[in-house]
Amino acid sequence: MAANSLARSLVICCSQRSFLYHFPILLHSRATQRRHPYLWPLSLRYSSTQFVQESTEGDAADVRSRLNVVNILEERGLLESLTSDSLRSACSDTSLPPLRVYCGFDPTAESLHLGNLLGIIVLSWFLRCGHKVVALVGGATGRVGDPSGKSLERPELDHLALDRNVSGISTIISGILGRCHGAKCFSILNNYDWWKDVKLLDFLKDVGRFARMGVMMSKESVRKRLESEQGMSYTEFTYQLLQGYDFLRLFRDEGVSVQIGGSDQWGNITAGTDLIRRILQAEGAYGLTFPLLLKSDGTKFGKSEDGAIWLSPSLLSPYQFYQYLFSVPDSDVVRFLKILTFLSMAEIAQIEKEMQGPGYVPNNAQRRLAEEVTLFVHGEAGLEEARKATEALRPGAETKLDWKIIEAIAEDVPSCSLPYDKVLNISLLDLTVSTGLLESKSAARRLLKQGGLYLNNCRVDSEAKKIEADEIVDGKVILLSAGKKNKMIVRIS
Numbered sequence: 001m002a003a004n005s006l007a008r009s010l011v012i013c014c015s016q017r018s019f020l021y022h023f024p025i026l027l028h029s030r031a032t033q034r035r036h037p038y039l040w041p042l043s044l045r046y047s048s049t050q051f052v053q054e055s056t057e058g059d060a061a062d063v064r065s066r067l068n069v070v071n072i073l074e075e076r077g078l079l080e081s082l083t084s085d086s087l088r089s090a091c092s093d094t095s096l097p098p099l100r101v102y103c104g105f106d107p108t109a110e111s112l113h114l115g116n117l118l119g120i121i122v123l124s125w126f127l128r129c130g131h132k133v134v135a136l137v138g139g140a141t142g143r144v145g146d147p148s149g150k151s152l153e154r155p156e157l158d159h160l161a162l163d164r165n166v167s168g169i170s171t172i173i174s175g176i177l178g179r180c181h182g183a184k185c186f187s188i189l190n191n192y193d194w195w196k197d198v199k200l201l202d203f204l205k206d207v208g209r210f211a212r213m214g215v216m217m218s219k220e221s222v223r224k225r226l227e228s229e230q231g232m233s234y235t236e237f238t239y240q241l242l243q244g245y246d247f248l249r250l251f252r253d254e255g256v257s258v259q260i261g262g263s264d265q266w267g268n269i270t271a272g273t274d275l276i277r278r279i280l281q282a283e284g285a286y287g288l289t290f291p292l293l294l295k296s297d298g299t300k301f302g303k304s305e306d307g308a309i310w311l312s313p314s315l316l317s318p319y320q321f322y323q324y325l326f327s328v329p330d331s332d333v334v335r336f337l338k339i340l341t342f343l344s345m346a347e348i349a350q351i352e353k354e355m356q357g358p359g360y361v362p363n364n365a366q367r368r369l370a371e372e373v374t375l376f377v378h379g380e381a382g383l384e385e386a387r388k389a390t391e392a393l394r395p396g397a398e399t400k401l402d403w404k405i406i407e408a409i410a411e412d413v414p415s416c417s418l419p420y421d422k423v424l425n426i427s428l429l430d431l432t433v434s435t436g437l438l439e440s441k442s443a444a445r446r447l448l449k450q451g452g453l454y455l456n457n458c459r460v461d462s463e464a465k466k467i468e469a470d471e472i473v474d475g476k477v478i479l480l481s482a483g484k485k486n487k488m489i490v491r492i493s
């Protein structure tokens, strides 16, 4: 199935009406839209089938349990800026229906990364507080390239890569949110579905006319680039209007009144609230940004930056993902627990207190962080895989190994390849030398006598030990260990 259509089928499809067709409706309904969009009758609010229509009963339950999501985000260090403080009261006003909130992700890579996870976490907080969410994949904006935070123009992606990336990102978002909240609580849209029908002349007339050059030029993403040697293309300059129009469209047609994003998205988000005010003459559209998650060198975690901590298990195994979080420094772990997990603040305060106490087991806080975040991103099965692989690498572990576990740890352990006949029926002592694990057979013999030689995590105590067929895990691989830390994966070539 083509990736775009896969993404579309993950979504319950969006309205196919053309850009032009929207405007008569838009002008006609201005008076209505000056009021809060939730005052529209249901049929107007949901012009397509993207949202499961809320039953009155469901709404009542939401209303009873609505916590103030903005205050929660602020308390946890997930709030950078708000376009208006009145979002605080709007989000907990139980006389209004739940808010609809969106966050966009451009398909600049096949996977999202740990920095992008913040957007999914903030969406999840909105869901936990009884609101509705939309994740938008930028099939159209990805063709243009967001200049925010970039010193150079992005390379153009071909259609195949874009389709693959749209599909990969949609799968990740629907996996995480679906597992936590159920498939009906959110939708995933692709902005290419409306941009593909937009005609340049209509765009200039209906949107461009309302965008002020002074305001556009003053955005940080534009100013910085104009000062640079390379300058900025007209294409990239228009990016803020594309994102701004997305917000307008979602506000007008889907009742989405809040856009969230990392702090680098402020200029694009306010482009949307400005367009909504000017074109629709409507108030009640809000922007909320969260701080960027930075690496220890102060640079942003990014898709197109080096060393991304990918969320896709095919780019980074759940084990490696877990290990990354397991090794964050003590100075970061409490902040990360607040930002990246849903543990209560009281529980995090308790963990912090324990860290300072005398009987604290080192890395306990990191283990909790790694478990919570791996569970959120990779589910029970992913966490189990990460735990088993971690256990398999623990010095002296007796975990029964399987092919998946060995693959998971393969990045962290030296490996070599040998043909089947150079492994089967070969003496273990000889193998430790031929694979380079130990320097000599006498060193291997000494270690064996001390009880420090392991085959697939099982201690070996006979010098005559030879490798048997059923010890070659899944016919593909064996794990040799010399002492507690020195390991070697032998792949059958």
Ligand SMILES: Nc1ncnc2c1ncn2[C@@H]1O[C@H](COP(=O)(O)OP(=O)(O)OP(=O)(O)O)[C@@H](O)[C@H]1O
Pocket (backbone or CB within 6 Å): 103, 104, 105, 106, 107, 108, 113, 114, 115, 116, 118, 119, 146, 260, 261, 262, 263, 264, 265, 291, 292, 293, 294, 300, 301, 302, 303, 304, 305
């Ligand atoms: N390190 C980060 N911390 C918090 N949010 C981030 C981080 N990186 C990206 N985001 C947010 O994720 C959303 C999607 O961003 P985007 O698709 O541009 O990802 P990106 O990693 O910045 O990609 P690229 O590196 O190609 O610019 C935006 O709201 C953006 O602010």
Ligand SMILES: N[C@@H](Cc1ccc(O)cc1)C(=O)O
Pocket (backbone or CB within 6 Å): 103, 104, 105, 106, 136, 138, 141, 146, 191, 242, 243, 244, 246, 247, 265, 268
């Ligand atoms: N500009 C955002 C992605 C995005 C795209 C379209 C939108 O409507 C919103 C957000 C980013 O690159 O991070």
